[in-house]
Each structure stands twice: as structure tokens, then as C-alpha cells.
Amino acid sequence: MARAATAHSPASEPLPAFASRLLAWHAKHGRHDLPWQQPRDPYRVWLSEIMLQQTQVATVTGYFLRFVDALPTLPALARAPADQVMALWSGLGYYSRARNLQRAARLCVEHHGGELPADLDALMALPGIGRSTAGAILSQAFGLRAPILDGNVKRVLCRSHGIDGFPGQRAIELHLWWLADALLPPSQLADYTQAIMDLGATVCTRARPECGNCPLRDDCVALATGRVAELPTPRPRRTLPQRSAAWLVAVHDSRRVLLHRRPSPGIWGGLWSLPEFPDESSLRGDRALGTTFPPPALVPMPAVRHVFTHYALTAQPFRLDIGEDQVHVFAPGPGVAEQDGCRWHPLDELASIGIPQPVRRLLTGLRLRED
Template identity: 55%
Template sequence: MTERVADRLLRWFDQHGRRDLPWQQEGPHGRRDAYRVWLSEVMLQQTQVATVIPYFHRFVEALPTLGDLACADEDTVLALWSGLGYYRRARFLHQAAQRCAEIHDGELPRNFGALRALPGIGRSTAGAILAQAHGLRFPILDGNVKRVLTRYHGIHGDPGQSAVEKELWQFAESHTPDQRVADYTQAIMDLGATVCVRSQPRCGDCPLQEDCVAHREGLTAQLPTAKPGKRQPVRSTLMLILRDEQGRVLLERRGPQGVWSGLWSLPEASDPDAAWRIAEQWARVDDARPLSQFTHVFSHYKLAVEPLLFDRASARPGVADQPLQRWCDRDECAALGLPAPVRVLLQSLQADHEESP
């Protein structure tokens, strides 16, 4: 059965698999570049391929090697990552590159344990790097693979639970072939991404449909078992946009804890009175204009944002010298790691400012 699954997936991959993804390019030794494989694996966590590709191109154009990433400052890394979300991934990526520069001669190690010891690299990511870049026999278990194996074997229960995940790892291990490991790894990921999709899977196009439990028993809508639904709480905040005559805005670096940690963002306040106190702390201001509210959705809650524009603000002396606050023009904002909704908000305001007489 193990060979049958792998053989069918490989035959399907030879006809329908994706071979033109930017991180699949082979290096001078006929293998995919481990750095690019690693970067793609991290970017693809909780993010779809179509979304990742332009970010991947931008990232490797600016930082083409692991050494370049290790030498980059955090603001550069976060600016390149801005918009992908889950910024902890970018920080771990940066920290792991620096660790490699320190103790692995500037390369990703080929040892599974050494890879696992790097920040942000779990079992599946380590396996994917070794299988994709070096052809070594290691299983993977990302979200797409979990869905394929859950349906194929008819496994009930939340795939995130330890007992279910342990069972899935056993199946992932047993199905991984000894030959063409990189192609097999890509094949099972591709099957989950393009055929065995979350809603309305295309079972008629699946090479595993013949003995897939979910297909046979009509359980594709029930498997994988969904997590118990929770109503997302809503939090509210006022975002202060202090903009001077030159169109510069005041940004502040967020602390190491909480959402958007370490990114540059807009000052925030809990109510209008607090907003005025904060604004007057950093600039001389005359009036404030509320802008259109919006809601940003995080994994565990929703953030209702009310932007408040303090236009033609005049910076108080010494603000530019503060390590956690700075006035930034458009180009400076583009070079910093900003939360995606803040970047979009500032870009729209910049466009309005340039069009105004």
C-alpha cells in the first residue's frame, strides 16, 4: 500500500504537478537551493502560494543568500515581510540565519536535529528542507498533507490534537518513498493545494480516490474535523496619524510583546481624550479629523480601528532623536516594517496629500 500511494502520486505529479514555482529552481549541483526552499516553507505557513510568490521574489531579490539575510537589520527584514502577517515567522527566519552564520559556516545544516534546533524550524519544515533541497528521505506534514492523509485514511478528530497528529505522522512516514523524495513531497503538497482542497475537493481528478475512505464514505465535507468554533472577540483602538506640512507622519516602534511586536506603527489611544494627550506630547496640533473606520482580523480576535488624523502637526523639539519615535516621509515608511493595514492606510493618505492643492 505504501508503494501504491507513492507511485500513484508520482505518476500524477509527472502530468499535473507544479514545477515552475520560484523556489524550485535548481542550483549548480542539481539540487534546489536550501535557502530558497526554507524561505518558501516559512512563507507558506498559513499563507497560500499565489499570495507568497510576489513576496518571495521581492525577498530574494533584496536578500538573495542566507548570508545576506543574516547581515540584514531587522527593519529591512520586516519591511520585506510586511503584508504577509504572522511576523514572528520573519523574526525567527532572521534569527536562524544569524545562528547559521555563527555556528554552521553560513549554511543551513543538513542534519535533521541541527535544523530543528534553529528558531522557527519545526519537524515538517526541517523535513521539507532536507527532502526538497537534498533528496533525503524525511516526511512532511503541513496543512495540505494533513488534509490529504486525514481524508485518505478516514481519520476523525482535530488534526491539531497530539494523538491525531501522531497518527498522521505515522502515515506520512510510511508513505514517503525511498526514491524521488523531493518530487513525492511536492506531489502530496500539490494534491492538497489543487485537488484535495478544503471545500468541494475535485475527487474525480485525484489519483488516490480508489481507496480514499472519505471519498468512499461521503465524508469529504466532514474531514478533516473542524476545530470547535469560537466567537472572535472585538477590540477597539484609535490610531493617531500626526502628519506635518511636508507629509511626514509620526511612527513609533511597538514593544517586544503583543500584536505587531517590534514593527513600526501609529500611536494608539483608547479614547479621544487620551488621543489628544498623546498627540500634544509629540506635536503642536490644532484639530483632529476622524477617518473611515475599518476592522482588521487576526487569528484570535478582530481589531476595530478608528483612524484620527491630526493634519499640519508641528513636531516638538527632540522627537526626531527618540529611539522609539520618528517622523517619516513616504520613502522612509516604505523601508520600515509596518503592519499591512497601517501601510495601506498611510499609502492612501499619502496619495490624497499629493493630490491636494
């Protein structure tokens, strides 16, 4: 069971050595000008934490600024059209994060007065918020005593305390949570949380860590025993499954492309993508295609390879140019509601909707060739 977050102790209580060294280092070398730190309110902290899952700060910064410029408050996110949210997220990947973000915002409007609750259990009840994200919100936005355990923190703790075993294993993870909580200082919770994340991101890195610049080096078990490169214990190797698909790139009048909204939940759920088939034979056997076009009309394009968390996809796109007399077979004309999840979309308006990055690159290249 997750521990409840508590208000921090009086600032006069002495800091433990671990926290004291981290905070002193952070004051001189930590990151103090990240956009979500100015101001560090609950909405901005939450948004940044969700964006930073599986994604580097350098990538997130631009997306964050565009997102808060368009949707500056939690209520604004809650009432925004889903297509706008997905368009703002497009390119960041792991699109369930964006869907959960808006679902959580709407629940906050419905149950919490349009604000994120300052309560661990209430936060974790919201879609997409786990214990570490909740801890980051509570400590950084509310100054409450709550540990975090993202990848950077796991690495710092495993090395500094010499913890063997893959951190994703249940027993190891529970021990790390206990340790993360035990090391929390009685005060300066927001700065401490930022400090331990920054240390893992900039000094105690996965490859080529800068141990000579680490404030914890004097007591680091991994450094003392020569196991910095071995810790944390890596995930056991596994073979990534390979999958294939065929994509239909139907183009009308060199200006519009046929798009299909992906079902949700699922990979790229809720995004607009190209109609997908298991293979070329299935594509050619599609009812609309099979009764409207002769086989030579399909033109193969360069294959697209994309690696997901659980499998690698190789997609073979096939271009099909559609005449005016055939466009209605696939989807209604412009300005008309989508038909069976499909619609024709202008190639020069791709930025207005959420599209998977590999598909966006393909269509952007198509548009450039047409220009």
C-alpha cells in the same frame, strides 16, 4: 520525540502504491516551475516554506522573488538591516516569521558555517522551524527521508485514510505524523514531498475538491463513505474576541507622518506603525498632545478593522496636522535618531520600512489624497 531524518534507500526498491500513484500524478500535473524549485537549494526551500505558512502560493511568489533578489543568500539575510527584512516582508503578515527567519540565519552563520544544517534536531533548534518545515527542507533540499505535515498534507491523509477528529488535537496529530512517515517512499523524496503538498493545494482542496482527478480516488476512504465534505474534522467553533484602539495619524507639512516602532515580541513586533492608544480618551490625554493641541485639532478618519488569529481589532484613526513649531514635541526632526521609539517618516518612502498592511493602506490613501 521527532524522528531523525535518514538518507533514502536505493532507487531500485519498489515504490508503495500510495507513493507510486502520487508521483505518477505529479509528473504530469504537479507544479514544476515554482521559483523556489529553480534551484531547489536549502536557503530557497527554507524561505519558501516559511512564507507559505498561512499564505497561498499565488501571494507568496512575488514576495519570494523580491526577497531573494535583495537577499540572495543566507549570509546576506543574516547581515541585512532588520528594517530591510521587515520591509521586504511587509504585507505577508505573521511578522514573527520574518524576525525568526533572520535570527535563524544569524545562528547558522555563527554555528553552521553560514548554511542550514542537514539534521532534523539542528534545524528544529533554529527559531521558527518546526518539524514539518524541517522535514520539507530535509526532503526537498537534501533528499533525506523526513515526513511533513502541513495543512494540505493533513487534509490528504485524513480523507484518504478516513481519519476522524480535529487534526490539531494531540492524539490525532501524532497518528498523522506516524502515517506521514510510514507512507514515505524509499526514493524520490523531494518529488514526493512536493507531490503530496500539490495534491492538497490543487485537487484535494478544502472546498470543491476534484475527486475525479485524484490519483488516490480508488482507495480514498472519505470518497467511498461519502465523507469528503466532513473530513478533516473542523476546529471546534469559538468566538473571536473583539478589541478596539485609537491611532494617532500625526502629519507634518503634508509630507511626513509620525511612526512608532512596535515592541518585540508582540503583534506587529518590530514594525513601524501609528502610535496606538486604548481609546480616544487616552489619546487626548497623552502628555504631549494634551499640552500642545486643543481638542478640535483631532479629526476622525474612517475606522480600520483587521482580524488577527486570536482577536479582531477595530482601530479609530485620528488625524492631527503638526506645525513646524510643534514637531519636536513628538519626535526629532528628519535625519535625527528616533526618540522613544518614534520618528517622522516621509510619506513617499513607506516602501523602505516594514509597516503593517492595514496601516500601509491607510497611509497610502492619505498620501494619494494629499497628491
